[in-house]
Amino acid sequence: MDIDVLGALAVRENGISITPTAPKPRQVLALLALHADQVVPVSALIEELWAGEPPRSARTTLQTYVLQLRALIATALERSAADGAKAGADPRDPRDPRDPGDPVRTAKDILVTLPGGYLLSSGGGVLDVREFDRLAGTGYRAMDAGDFPAAARLLREALALWSGPAFADVQGGVQLDMEARRLEETRLCALDQRIEADLRLGRHRELLAELTVLASRYRTHENLHGQFMLALHRSGRRGEALDVYQRLRGTLVRELGLEPSVALRRLQRSILMAGPEGLAEPGVEPGGERLVRV
Numbered sequence: 001m002d003i004d005v006l007g008a009l010a011v012r013e014n015g016i017s018i019t020p021t022a023p024k025p026r027q028v029l030a031l032l033a034l035h036a037d038q039v040v041p042v043s044a045l046i047e048e049l050w051a052g053e054p055p056r057s058a059r060t061t062l063q064t065y066v067l068q069l070r071a072l073i074a075t076a077l078e079r080s081a082a083d084g085a086k087a088g089a090d091p092r093d094p095r096d097p098r099d100p101g102d103p104v105r106t107a108k109d110i111l112v113t114l115p116g117g118y119l120l121s122s123g124g125g126v127l128d129v130r131e132f133d134r135l136a137g138t139g140y141r142a143m144d145a146g147d148f149p150a151a152a153r154l155l156r157e158a159l160a161l162w163s164g165p166a167f168a169d170v171q172g173g174v175q176l177d178m179e180a181r182r183l184e185e186t187r188l189c190a191l192d193q194r195i196e197a198d199l200r201l202g203r204h205r206e207l208l209a210e211l212t213v214l215a216s217r218y219r220t221h222e223n224l225h226g227q228f229m230l231a232l233h234r235s236g237r238r239g240e241a242l243d244v245y246q247r248l249r250g251t252l253v254r255e256l257g258l259e260p261s262v263a264l265r266r267l268q269r270s271i272l273m274a275g276p277e278g279l280a281e282p283g284v285e286p287g288g289e290r291l292v293r294v
Contacts, residue, residue, distance in 0.1 A: 001013050001036075001110065001120075001121070001122045001123050001125040002015075002125045002126045002127075003033045003036055003122060003125065003126070003127045003128065003129075004128045004163075005030065005033055005034055005127075005128065005129055005166055005167060005183075006128045006129060006132060006161050006162045006163065006164075006166055006183070006187075007162060007163030007164040007165070007166070007168050008163065008164065008168050008169045009026065009029070009030050009033065009167055009168075009169060009170050011029060011033050012076075013073055013076040013077065013080070013110065014076060014077070014080035015080075016075075016076035016079050016080060017076070018069065018072040018073050018075075018076050019072075020068060020069065020072060022068075023170075023171045024049060024065055025065045025068050025069055026170055026171070027048055027049060027170060027171065027172070027173060027176065028045060028048075028049070028062070028065045028066070028069065029069055029120075030167050030170045030172075030176055031044065031045060031048055031175055031176060031179075032111070032118060032119075032120040033120060033127075034129065034176075034179055035120075036120045036121070036122040036127055037119065037120070037121060037122055038119065039114050039116065039117040039118070039119050040117050040118055040119070040120075041116055041117040042059065042062065042116060042117050042118070044117075044175055045062055045117070045118070046058050046059070046062060047173070047174055047175060048172075048173040048174060048175040048176060049061075049062065049173060050173075051173055051174050052174075066111060066113075066118060069111055070107040070108065070110075070111050071107070073107040073110050073111060074106070074107040077105070077106070077107065105121075105123065109121065110123070128161045129183070131158075131161060132158050132161045132162075132186070132190075133186075135154050135155070135157050135158035135161075136154075136155060136158040136186070136189075136190045138154050139151045139152075139153075139154035139155035139158060139190065139193065139194070139197075140193060142154060143193055143196070143197060148197045148200045148201050149197075149201065151193065151194070151197040152194055152197035152198050152201060155190050155191075155193055155194035155197065156194055158190050159187065159190055159191060159194060162187060165180065165184065166179070166180045166183040166184065167179075167180050188218075188221075191214075192223055192224065192227075195207060195210075195211070195224075195227050196227065199227060199230060199231065204230065204231040204232075204234040204235055205231070205235050207227070207231045208228075208231055208232065208235060211224065211227060211228040211231055212228070214228070215228045215244065215248075219248075219251050219255075220248070220251055220252055220255065220256065222248070222260060222261055222263075222264050225244055225245070225248045225264070226263070226264055226267055228241075228244050229241040229242075229244050229245060229267060229268070229271060230267070232244065233271050238271055241271050242268065242271060242272070245260070245264070245267075245268045245271075248260060248264075
């Protein structure tokens with residue numbers, strides 16, 4: 001089973017979609033898919049569906065949604081078996097990837113009822129969120145080791161798995177909204193590190209268009225604004241770099257009642273006083289203090 005949650009929800013068994021169109025079963029599948037191969041408690045599913053105000057029939061209704069999902073899985077399994085038969089696949093043929101000794105998976109084997117909850121078995125399929133975590137983690141380790149080309153490449157691959165906000169086409173409840181916010185924070189962290197790796201590789205001019213959009217989208221994100229200031233300054237656009245600082249300061253004061261961080265103020269002073277050679281390490285001030293990530 002292949003599962004995508006970093007954008008539109010897509011769950012496929014043997015390449016055949018099992019994603020329902022009805023909002024409530026879609027919510028159930030989304031939460032099970034995010035936690036594939038783990039038990040999701042019934043209480044968490046009920047909280048997701050009814051936000052603390054479940055009807056008396058909540059458990060029965062949840063069981064109905066599970067049965068609907070199993071029906072979609074069963075249909076996908078039947079179609080897959082029919083397609084295999086048409087293609088002439090033979091379990092006795094060593095070239096056939098199926099192992100004749102493996103038991104045939106049923107819908108109940110894929111969407112499993114367990115004490116206290118349900119489990120969606122991926123069967124070793126690809127989960128985009130797990131692949132993102134793997135690539136991003138390897139990228140962070142490359143950053144720590146000073147291997148900036150590898151870090152930039154790995155983090156770029158991780159970010160390419162996103163096609164939009166997590167669960168973009170799912171009507172989320174309490175649980176999914178919380179998970180979507182968590183996933184967005186992990187994406188921003190990877191984005192921050194990828195930009196820093198690119199800055200360390202001298203790609204400041206290549207970053208300007210992207211950082212222009214990001215600074216507009218994340219109007220109070222200090223580290224992205226600091227990276228934008230560095231990229232502009234190293235591109236010979238010191239005045240624009242200082243303008244970015246002033247716009248950020250105005251937004252922080254007006255909307256949050258806060259001044260920019262000490263690290264960002266030091267960066268502003270460094271740009272005022274120094275040429276490009278005075279800012280030797282992207283993301284780090286002359287005193288060694290890294291820009292604060294918010």
